[in-house]
Amino acid sequence: MGVGIIWIMPINPIGEKNRKGTLGSYYAVRDYKGVNPEFGTPADFKNLVNAAHALGMKVIIDWVANHTAWDHPWVKSHPEYYLKNDKGEFVPPVPDWQDVIKLNYANQQLRAEMIDALKFWLTEYGIDGYRCDVAEMVPTDFWNEARAALDKVKPVFMLAEGEATDLHEKAFDMTYAWQLKDLFGEIAKGKKNANDLAAYMAGPEKKFHANAYRMLHTSNHDLNSWEGTEFERLGDGAENFLVLSNLLKGMPLLYSGQEAGNTKRLEFFERDPIKWQDHPYKAIYTTLFHLKKTNQALWNGQDGAEQVRMATSNDAAIYAFSRSKAGNQVVGIFNLSGQTQSFSFNKPVAKGLSNLFTGKEEAIQAGQKIDLKPWEYKVLVK
Incomplete structure (x- = not known):
């Protein structure tokens, strides 16, 4: 299809204490250097990375630096790594996230251990970078420190789940275009129009520097599970926005199953296989990805063209x-x-x-x- 980077959601062992659902949330990490045995073995993952590299693709994995599962070993060995309330109790980062507890980045030893774990996946498995979960909830100066350390190991690609411009200053190559995603939804519902899109491209989007990549998407794991498929959210305009998101300045995201025309909300905490089938979207994505690679007008950053x-x-x-x-x-x-x-x-x-x-x-x-x-x-x- 022409995919250049595979982003794999968290593959670490999932916490059991206060677990949500049968499988739990893959964002409740119990071991930063472990592979979830439900997904396979360390050797399996190494083979996957090598196979992707042989096909000319890069591999990045999801990294959850803001919080851990309640049964992460640090809870007992280093309780000072965590934030606590006035009663001395561990605290979830968000009230609804009861399966995880927030880390304390004022602790310098925590920072060192987190960077050590980030480097581990580069040296042990040869991955090419990270998608960093809730990146704006972690101090940007930590990300800057981590990026400098990772680049000493190998060149990496870093995607932040966030939209703050300072994330691009040193740490991250790409951020989420959340405002654009929301605007697509409002246009699909008839609440906004093409002039609003033009105003966004000429205004908020211009605050990012020329080499800041923006991730353009019509679906992802959060949107699909919690807000609905692109067909639910974008209606008859789903294909239109799919194509548009591949042509605007930025890097398009294909969420697993979109190329098969997936029409169901995938369960977040349960096993829920995608129904793989032939669908016209596969040919559309393939054509657009080929254009993205071969037509310099669509290249990223300063290598490409303004719109x-x-x-x-x-x-x-x-x-x-x-x-x-x-x-x-x-x-x-x-x-x-x-x-x-x-x-x-x-x-x-x-x-x-x-x-x-x-x-x-x-x-x-x-x-x-x-x-x-x-x-x-x-x-x-x-």
Whole structure:
């Protein structure tokens, strides 16, 4: 399909004390250097990493630095590693997270042990980086310290579950585009429109520096389990937003099962296999990922192109933009509404460009009337 990085959710042994559900939450870590035996053996994981590398893919794993399970060995051996309330009791980081307790990053020995554990997976298994859970709940200066230590072992890729700009200053390569995800949902419900998307791209998104990667997504493990599948949340616009999220500036995320058109909410604390099946989304993702790799206009950071909105006669419903770099060009034209929309461009748009999905050359002249069906889109490339 063209996937470049595999993000594997936590593979550590899960705590048993105060466990949620049958399997528990994989974010309730009992051993930072262990492999959950329910998933396989350390040798199995090493083989997986080696196989991914042989296919040209990188592997990052989920890292839960903010809290541990109640039965992590540190609870008894180093209780000073944890925050406590006025009664001297361990505390969950969030009231609903009763299966975990929060770590205390004012303790320098804890920091050293956490960095040691992070380095362990690089040296022992050869992984390529981390997705760091609730990164904004851990002091940024710790992440800066950890990144410097990891880079001395090998170059790493770091994804923060967070959206604070200071995460990019030293520690992280990529952060979540949460505001954009929320905006997709509001547009799908008819509460916002294409002009709101343009305002977001010209405003909040501009606060990130040029080489800050932003993770663009229409689903993930949290969204699917707690808020619904992309089909529930985005309705008939699901495919439209899937394609759009692969063309905007940033790095797209494919959550396991999206390529199979998964239509169910996956259980968070129970075993819940995905029904793997042929689905049109697989071909769409494959085409888009190939374009992302081969068309420099879509490359990340300063290696890629800025996106420039193209004015239409119907900007409230139509979001059209161009990205051009080194002779490469991608033009996206999206009807962000549930109604058929007619519009035209003030300037010529496409000359010598071909439709990404049909391969046919298309020319769009100034003033030419264009009709797009509800949630229809065009992607033109050169």
